[in-house]
Amino acid sequence: MKQIALDIGLSAGPTVANFCAGPNAAALQHLALWLGDKTQAQTRSPVPTYYWGPGGSGKTHLLKAAREGLREQGARVGWLDASVHNAPDYADDWAAVLLDDVHLYTAAQQQVAFNWFVNAHALQRPVMAAGEYAPVELKLRDDLRTRLGWGHVFGLQLLSEPERRAVLRQAADDRGVFLGDEVMDFMLTRFSRDLGHLMELLELLDGYSLQSKRAITIPMIKSMMENQ
Numbered sequence: 001m002k003q004i005a006l007d008i009g010l011s012a013g014p015t016v017a018n019f020c021a022g023p024n025a026a027a028l029q030h031l032a033l034w035l036g037d038k039t040q041a042q043t044r045s046p047v048p049t050y051y052w053g054p055g056g057s058g059k060t061h062l063l064k065a066a067r068e069g070l071r072e073q074g075a076r077v078g079w080l081d082a083s084v085h086n087a088p089d090y091a092d093d094w095a096a097v098l099l100d101d102v103h104l105y106t107a108a109q110q111q112v113a114f115n116w117f118v119n120a121h122a123l124q125r126p127v128m129a130a131g132e133y134a135p136v137e138l139k140l141r142d143d144l145r146t147r148l149g150w151g152h153v154f155g156l157q158l159l160s161e162p163e164r165r166a167v168l169r170q171a172a173d174d175r176g177v178f179l180g181d182e183v184m185d186f187m188l189t190r191f192s193r194d195l196g197h198l199m200e201l202l203e204l205l206d207g208y209s210l211q212s213k214r215a216i217t218i219p220m221i222k223s224m225m226e227n228q
Contacts, residue, residue, distance in 0.1 A: 013064065013068055014060070014062075014064040014065045014068065014196070015065050015069070016028065016031060016032050016035065016065050016069065017212060018199070019057075019058060019061055019062065019065060020088075020159065020163075020167045020195055020199075022064050022157070022159040022160075022163045022167075023154045023157045023159070023163075024057070024058060024154070024157060026152040026154060027051060027058075027062065027156055028062070028122075028127075028180045030034070030049065030152060030154065031049075031062055031065060031066060033204055034049065034066070034128075035066065035069040035070070035205070036124070037073075039177075042220075044095075044096070044123060044125075044126045045126065045194050046120070046121060046124040046126050047126070047151040047152060048117075048126065048127040048128065048129065048147065048148065048150065048151035048152070048153070049126070049127070049129070049151055049152040049153075049154070049155055050126075050130070050131070050135060050148045050149060050151065050152070050153045051063070051129070051130040051131075051154050052130065052131050052132065052133055052134050052135070052153070052154070052156065053132070053155055053157060054156075054157075054158055056158055056192075056193070056194035056195070056196075057156035057157060057158050057193075058102070058156055058195075058196075059130035059131070059132075059156060060081075060100055060130065061099070061196060062130070063098050063100050063128060063129075063130050064126055066098060067079060067094070067098055069193065070095050070096060071222050072166075073095075075094075075095035075096070075099070076091065076093055076094050076095060077094055077096050077098055077117055078090065078094045078096070078098065079093065079100070079137070080097075080098070080099050080100070080109065080112060080113055080116065081099075081100040082101045082104035082105060082106075082109065083134050084109070085089055085108075085109075085114045086116040087109070090116050090119040092119075092123065094120070094125060094129060095125065095127070096120070096125055096126045096127065097116045097117065097120045097125065097127045098127075098128050098129070098149075099116075099117075099127065099128070099129035099157040100129070100130050101130065101131065101132075102129050102130065102131040102138065102140065102144075102148065103131040103132045103133055103138055103139070103140075104200030105140065107141075110140055110141050111143055113144055114127075114141065114143060115142045115149075117144065117147050121147075127147075127151075129148050131148075133151065134147050134149075134153070134155065135149025135153060136149065138139055143204055159190065164188065164195055164198065165184060165188070167195060167199075168184065168187070168198055168199075168202060170172065171199060171202055172202060175202070175206050177202070177205070177206050177216060178211070178215070178216070179202075179216060180216075180217070182218060183216055183217060183218060184219070186218050186221065187221075189203060204224065205220075205221065205224065208224045
C-alpha cells in the first residue's frame with residue numbers, strides 16, 4: 001500500500017526530551033551534555049560535532065533540539081540548511097553554528113558554511129552539523145568536508161519496527177490512548193514510518209478522538225483523513 005506522508009509540523013518542537021533514541025543513545029547523550037543546563041548559557045568545547053545517517057534517523061531533530069536548547073538559554077545561533085539561499089553574514093554573538101543537510105549544499109551554501117565554520121573556530125564557538133553520509137563520503141569542497149569530520153562524529157541508525165512499535169505504544173500509554181494491533185499495523189503501513197511523523201500522527205489521532213468522542217480505530221483514522 002502507498003504510504004502517506006503528513007505535511008504537518010511538530011507542535012511541541014524537537015527537543016532532547018522527545019527524541020526517541022533507540023540505537024542512537026550515544027548521540028543523544030552527547031547533545032544533552034553539549035547543551036548542559038538549559039536555564040543558563042555556558043562555555044562549550046569548540047570541537048565540532050557531526051551527525052550522519054539515513055533520512056528519518058533523527059539528524060535534523062537533534063540539530064533543532066540543539067537550537068531550541070540554546071534559545072532557552074537566551075543564546076542566538078547561526079542556522080543553515082539546504083532551503084536557505086540568502087544566509088546572513090556570520091554574527092559574533094552567535095553561541096554556535098548549526099548546519100543541517102550538508103550533503104545537499106550548493107557551491108554557494110558550501111562557501112557560507114565554510115565561512116561560518118572558520119569564524120566560529122576563531123571565536124572558539126562550536127559547530128554542529130548533520131548530513132546523510134559519513135564525512136569521507138560527502139561530495140563537498142575538501143576544506144569544508146575535512147572540518148566536518150575532525151571532531152565528534154556519530155553515525156545514526158533508523159529504529160527497527162519493533163522499536164518504533166514500542167515507542168508508539170509507550171507514547172499512547174502516556175496519553176491514556178489505546179492502540180490495537182490492527183491500528184498499529186495500519187499506521188505503520190499507510191503512513192510514513194519516520195518516527196517523527198508517527199508521533200505527530202498519534203497526536204492528531206488523540207485530538208480527533210477526543211473531539212469526535214470515538215475510539216481510535218481504522219475507520220476513525222480514515223474519517224479523520226477525509227476531513228483534513
